[in-house]
Amino acid sequence: MSDARVSGIVDVVEETKSYGKNNFQKRLVVIRQDGERFTNYIPVEFLQARCADADSINVGDEVEV
Secondary structure (H helix, E strand, O other): OOOOOOEEEEEEEOOOEEEOOOOEEEEEEEEEEEOOOOEEEEEEEEEHHHHHHHHHOOOOOEEEO
């Protein structure tokens, strides 16, 4: 597994959503990276038990995931 990291400013933090009869959970956080010419929006999904890791993240925070 790679050790990829993304840093930027949090643009969106969604609530945890449950899917299916097994209650599969996921939570979306969108990180914005402002470049010289373009702005990149990078979606990061937190799955299952990791959904709670996004509780401390707020819109406007500078983060590295």
